[in-house]
Amino acid sequence: MVAAHPQQRVSDLLAQHAQRIASLAKALRDEPGFEPSRHDDIWLLRYCLSYPDTASASRAAARGLSWRLKNQQDGVTRRVMALPIDAWPGYLECVPYLGLHVFMAEDAALLVALLVLRRCQFREMAAKVPTQTIIAFLTHLKEYTFAVTDAATRRSGVLHKTLRINLCAGISREIVSPYLWMATARANSGSATAFPQLLHAELHADPPPLLQLLFNRLVKPLLPPKTVEGEGRCPSHLAGFNPPPLPLSPGREDGPCLDRRRRRRECGRGRAAGRG
Incomplete structure (x- = not known):
């Protein structure tokens, strides 16, 4: 059972871990890519x-810094925060095959990434979109969620994380691509230490036995331990939730919708349309 996300005040956490934060900063001061002005106490606190x-x-932070340098992730951060989402690498190629929705539950200190699997076409995407293009899009999305949750943490003074929910009802084995899942899981493992305290949990609603078997045997062994720790089930009543899809060409102001009240209105319209 995955615990509810606690409301953790940053000031309390910084005071509680002050000695370890100072020791970690000292251990990292000669690491390539470490800059005290950017990698401040909140960044160190996450580790x-x-x-x-x-x-x-220290070892995890050094690996994360090395991965970021190798993959020029600081440039990715600037792109995802400055460009409209449809200008991200791979967005227009991948989104038609993904039932993906992102919104901020500010009152719960969570950014929610919702994947409606019955709307996904993984096998077709794997056949038509190069794997590296898919990985590039997912890397930009992960960088975006980390940047947004970090900004929300600093703005609110409460530690924000990401909750990933996979709605599995209605999925068929014809759309599943174990190859694609394994490839993206391997790519994800390379960045395992670069996004500390990003994931609160990854939950699956109504997973069919075959899907759960494929996940457990092929995908889970490739995931970072922190992701596996947060993996679990969520209530089956979520299977009927029917949010609107991400737009194909949203423009800057209509990117992944992080306005909680607006997203609730849009989801309400989507559910009403589904009942009609």
Whole structure:
């Protein structure tokens, strides 16, 4: 059972972990890519919360910094925050095959990424879109969610994380692509230490036995341990939730909708249309 996301005040966490934060900053000061002006106490705090001691936190942070340098992730951060979402690499190619929805539940300190699997066409996407294009889009999306949750954390003073929900009702094996899932899981494992404290949980609603078997045997072994720890089930009544899809060409102001009240209005219209 995955625990509810607690409301964790940043000021309390910084005070509680002050000694470890100072030790971690000292351990990382000579690491390539480490800049105290950018990698401040809140950035260090995320590693202190993710790992049991300074040595393991230091190794993880060093791997994360190395991955970011190798993949020029700072440039990705600037792109996802400055460009309309349809200008991200891979967006227009991937979105027609994905029932993906992103919105901020500000009162729960969570950014919710909702995947409606009955609207997804993974096998067709794997056949028509190069794997590296798919991975590029998912990397930009992950960078975006980290940047947005970090900004919300600093704005509100409460630690924000991401909740991933997969609505599995209605999925058929014809749309499943184990190859694509394994490829993206391998790519995800490379960035495992670059986004500390990003994921609160990943929940599956009504997974059919075959899907759960494929996930457990092929995908889960490739996922970072922190992701596996947060994997679980969510209530079956979510299977009927019918949010509107992301637009194909949203424009800057209509990117992944993070306005909670607006998203609720849009979801309400989507459900009403579905009943009609």
